[in-house]
Amino acid sequence: MKATVIRKTHFNCAHRLNVAEWSKEQNKEYFGLCNNDNYHGHNYDLEVSVKGEIDPLTGYVYDLGKLQTILNEEVISKFDHKNLNLDTEEFATLNPSAENIAYVIWNKLRDRIAEQFEITVKLYETERNIVIFDGK
Amino acid sequence: MKATVIRKTHFNCAHRLNVAEWSKEQNKEYFGLCNNDNYHGHNYDLEVSVKGEIDPLTGYVYDLGKLQTILNEEVISKFDHKNLNLDTEEFATLNPSAENIAYVIWNKLRDRIAEQFEITVKLYETERNIVIFDGK
Amino acid sequence: MKATVIRKTHFNCAHRLNVAEWSKEQNKEYFGLCNNDNYHGHNYDLEVSVKGEIDPLTGYVYDLGKLQTILNEEVISKFDHKNLNLDTEEFATLNPSAENIAYVIWNKLRDRIAEQFEITVKLYETERNIVIFDGK
């Protein structure tokens, strides 16, 4: 009997969308204000879902305190109050679109959470712009 | 490698739920206050999901600015600050239930967004009454 | 020792902004989409604040259950799922702007709540358009 548990957390970053292979004009046209030379920023809200069997003894699928610890180690300590383009290895060459941030976070969590659990990452770049990545 | 991107927007309408084939009494009994002769209204919040491959160059699934433009043309300009029953062709005979509004919006978007993208429409009639339509 | 207690409730209406003394063109220009002939609508969120002495025995300023009862009788039963312009006496000639709706609600509550309590009405026409009226 499976259930999904979800933990919501958040981090704040500067970033800039830019494709190195493109000219300045191409980038301005494609990414608009998000290409601003000196970066802009967001409060990212992150919802991580873990789906698995309900333990019949504890009634837990996955300890959300433990999940928050993993999120602190893998996401918050690395990205919070950072410039994604300049301060992180992950986005040194990868464009920090919401899709790519969700993809990177999903892979970090996949390495830390046992395979019997399905993982989904939902990332709110703003209240109006949201991305979901589940590795499928 | 697929991800889902979501854009949230909103529009405000008057509407009335009524089945032309039914008597006044049947309508009052079935739809209650929503059958009020002179209409009532809602702030509709709309979340549109588009699922597809992440472009390896841009890191985008679908440009959310472009999606908002389509939403402005297909939904906002047609429904915002309108009476759905009286001011729109779509609901001249179709009952403007949240389910039918979501269905109509989904079909409008399906005509504008390429087939390789899966579309889901989530419509909040109120914070407490919500509908999802994905064409399946 | 005074405190303020707040109760949040909601109602859904159709309405139309229009000044009878003005021409059709003047109304269109001033009220824009809100002047739509066939009405549009909103989910109104209402927060009513009551400020007064904390009763030393009960720890209550004002029973919020009682306040909700008054709100049901004075506001919800009269305005919810109605057309403010057509279905209510209060807005038969008074333009149902958010300011005027807040003013009308404040006066109804002032008649029902003892004078030693200060009343403030906060009305959300949308999440982005909000009005406060406190009788001062």
Next chain:
Amino acid sequence: MKATVIRKTHFNCAHRLNVAEWSKEQNKEYFGLCNNDNYHGHNYDLEVSVKGEIDPLTGYVYDLGKLQTILNEEVISKFDHKNLNLDTEEFATLNPSAENIAYVIWNKLRDRIAEQFEITVKLYETERNIVIFDGK
């Protein structure tokens, strides 16, 4: 042609997480503050999804007023303003984790809603801790 309709409601409870088979120390270590001897509490927000065919005449999948009545009878009247461990049969021996509460609610609804409708229960224990159960 299927759609999903969602109704959001809420209830407030005291509860305590504890496994009877474990020692006091094991329980403190595993459940932390949630094991507090004298209980703690939550405002639970509940979203119930019902998926089914859109009725071509009414435009409804399932009457949300009827769904709210079922929720009042099966959930609100039994759990609201109660101590889940002491005041309910359901959690007299079952640990009232969010997963188990969602599971119990899902089963109660499954008994009341016809089989052609798929049911999903989403329970917010807090804004940050959420559980989904769909019987699969």
Next chain:
Amino acid sequence: MKATVIRKTHFNCAHRLNVAEWSKEQNKEYFGLCNNDNYHGHNYDLEVSVKGEIDPLTGYVYDLGKLQTILNEEVISKFDHKNLNLDTEEFATLNPSAENIAYVIWNKLRDRIAEQFEITVKLYETERNIVIFDGK
């Protein structure tokens, strides 16, 4: 030149409203479900406002990190995941109404924050029931 800074935090408690001087019947009648013998509970959201001069050098009124530390020490560590009636000295005899909780928190903060700052406490017992206390 003064500004107000606000920090939002939260804690979860069990509680029960009851007046010791009253009979069981009087308490049931006055407090209704909130008088449940075995307690119920809430997710309390707390907004603390501090008003004072903007420091011309730092641009800060009051360091919100420092304010959170005070909130952790004075509120979260004492009330979070507790039964207010049974586990705290503050509400051993004082009825834990939202008004009284706000009053108690305000006094704790008043002792820790210098007199040149005005303090206001806003406490959300639920999204619909809110209290403000500012010591005036």
Next chain:
Amino acid sequence: MKATVIRKTHFNCAHRLNVAEWSKEQNKEYFGLCNNDNYHGHNYDLEVSVKGEIDPLTGYVYDLGKLQTILNEEVISKFDHKNLNLDTEEFATLNPSAENIAYVIWNKLRDRIAEQFEITVKLYETERNIVIFDGK
């Protein structure tokens, strides 16, 4: 008869808190993560209140469409998707704390809105960190 009307809007920025007169160590100690060399960022939510007489003819205090136009010209076009420290004159030397951003916005609005209206600026740097400035 006065009422207050409120318009909510938003903008996204990169920024860094730093006092030029202080050493690197002093800045790190005082501002913590907010001092990150390469900036971080936020989704700023902005609520502007305008208090004045209700026009007896229109029922308006201040046209919120006009207020949004002023906000677009004075705030959004200047700050949205910008680096406050590097891309704006306003914060070239002034530390872009939430207090100072609110102060700067208030002054810009004060220049555009007639003196008979009182203005209050409420700025959400995050959901948990909020500032109010009203020029008093």
